[in-house]
Amino acid sequence: MTCTSSRQGTVRRGGRHYWLAFWVVLVTVCTGLSSGGCWSRKEVTELAWVSTMAIDRGQKSGWYRVSSSLLNTRTAVGMTTATAVEPPEFVVSVEAPSILEATRQTTAMLGRRAFYVHCEVIVISEEVARQGLRPIIDFLTRDRQFLQAKRLIIAKGKASDILDVRGSVEERVGRLIMTALDSASVYGLAESVTVGQFAEAASSPGIDPVLPVVERVSLEPQNVQRYSTSVPELSGATGQTEQHSPSSAIMEGGTRRTVRVVGLAAFRNDRLVGWFNDEESFGLTALLRGLRNTPLTLTSPRVAVSLTGGPSKLRVKVSPDGNLEYTSELAVDVSFLQVFGSLDLSRQEVHDLLMQQVAHEIQRRIDKALSRAAELRVDPAGFGLALYRANPKRWAQVQAGWRDRWPTVPVHYRVDIRSLKTGLAVDVPPVSTDDVPQQAASRVIQRLEEPV
Template sequence: MRVKWILRSVIYFVMLSLLTSCWNSRELGELGIVSGFGIDKGPNKDEYRVTFQVVNPSATATSTGASKNHPPVTIYSSTDTTVFGALRKTSKKAARQLFFAHTQLVVIGESLARSGINDIFDVFERSHELRLNSLVLVSRDADAASILKVILPIESLPAMGIVKKNKNTAGVWGENRDVNIFELINGITGESDFVISGVRINGDEQEGMKLSNLDQTEVKALVVMSGLGVFKDGKLVDWMDGPKARGTVWVQDKIKETSINIDYKNKKKSVSVDINLSKTKVKVKIREGIPVFDIHIKEKGIVNETKSFVDLSKGDEILKLEVSLAEQTKKEVTQAVETAQRMQTDIFNFANELKRTNPKAWKSVEKDWPALFAKGKLNVHIDAYIRSTGMRLKPYLKENSK
């Protein structure tokens, strides 16, 4: 009986002590929800300028009585030698404690990217609040802060809008990659190099910051996705655009869906094929001291448009298109690999693949991999299939019409 009594009193004591404070309890009203942040090079050496895009809840489109007179986000920035230091320093400027668990986007300024980004991601891994699956972009011809400042049409939260934009284009066009912090860290720790999608501002940056930017059908400033930034040893070395960028994504096996214009007979790029299934397999071997990259791509597509007469009801014609498609793909892939070889940056995970499958061979080439990579031989094999021609077989165009 006495034990019970003591047990009870201990429980009551702890319950009482519970009441004394709320420790981790934070009201929503005390939090400034950070939707995205940008990291630029600071004015001094080894300093970062960190810019935060903080959501203004009462002005977002989701709230019932949203006041349209305020911008949906506010920008703060601070400078410090560590990222976390800058986060906390911002408390001087912000009325609410910044809350990072919902950060969707991290933009890295181009100048910072050129001087190296390997050392800035530790805080993302270590903190429980920052999420590892936020998207990473590199600003192009602008600093990260100005990207975050632009207000976007349709999407009420600019950061979210940029994330969706990137996802959208990576999903259906394939020149950009959906690289998150987690993948980036794996890239940094791995043996290969990596790429990050670029983002730029089209138009007047100063106009883009104003709410009045949204008062017109064609906005004066728009954030657009632009190419892939190629990183070597954590430093941005160059940009890849257009077919080269898509070729890179293709080798990395990250194409979800893309549209490719192929030649038909003598008409250049006259048939549009929508690739909706693509699978890339890469094998890396060392033959006589030189790496050989076997790339095997299997793609399936639908003919979506023809500008000239193609008798798609005939199997032969489809076969011709398939050959043309394979050629076109091969061209893009080869172009991408050759460009990377010229820069001596292995952005296709070839090194990791070699290390995984053949650790002994990797040991022998580890030291001068970049040079060996540049010398490496490329074997591309494409299996292209056209599965469907849409709602019509023959086009309405006459065969001999010009």
């Protein structure tokens, strides 16, 4: 009762008037903001939506050539569907001393404000990556349009070539690259890396970043005569842009192009220093983030399996005299998806020996990746970071020459095959009566028992 009476007393003393004034001001401010009186307003019809950005080295020293793949709103807003003369995207390239200036020049050329919030992928050329990505990363993490979730990839050759891949199933370049990256990460060829992840790895002690690498590939020649016309250039584009822009003509001679992920790029701090090929990338991704339905084909016996598991648990042991020793465990589930020849998968001996073979093959690829990393003097697996976290004092002692030291540190890998699944069949389909499965299985076991 006390509460009620005192609260009513408050209102009686004029609180109602203050509330009225409060709501009047609030509604006025909100209405003012929403009715276009805001300085930062962005009208959809005044924006040019950039879906992918490519950064190459400019002709002048220290300059960048920035190519932006923009959504063609003439086809995207429902006026018409994408055709040869009205492709879903077009490319505009500018040269500037900084990325910031390049974005402003792009806006000036387009007549609309280049809008990068929906730019999902940033392609960087090999040349630029070898010079170092720190200035680019700094811009991307500082500008509010480029969130840290943007994905970074390295192009073998020119980055702007990657934007010229129209003709594939996916019409938008950014989406095509994203799906290619996702697929590649499934089959263990690459790892999707965002701007933030790269920046963190490049600045952390004891770990070097990696980035996926893509290249442009041509598909088989198609009968696409109707696609051989040139794309009408955007109004306002200069003659120079027309000459150099990769969008000046698509699918010349009826050739469709797409992108392919070809492995990982090795960085020392922020500078590109080399490449990891297919098998090395497999080993590295298995270490870094594990396996996700990743296919693997054994050669002897010839069996295709799908692997799931990880990531590996890296532990470091520092002995009292300061010696280091790493152990890593990777637990993997294996599913057989294709068996060549006769192999009785229902037999336990076959299971055991195949598990050994799978584990051995994974370990071989990891070893190969680490050998390559040692050769490039990089530490993408984060051995140094593991030491820093476990024993920062010892890390401080070895930090200076770590890239030369870590290859000499013993690393014990253990690949555990947790389960072995045979899919929906336990045996291969019989093809003749003269090859008795048991005999075939015995032969396989003999072959498996030979020392690797």
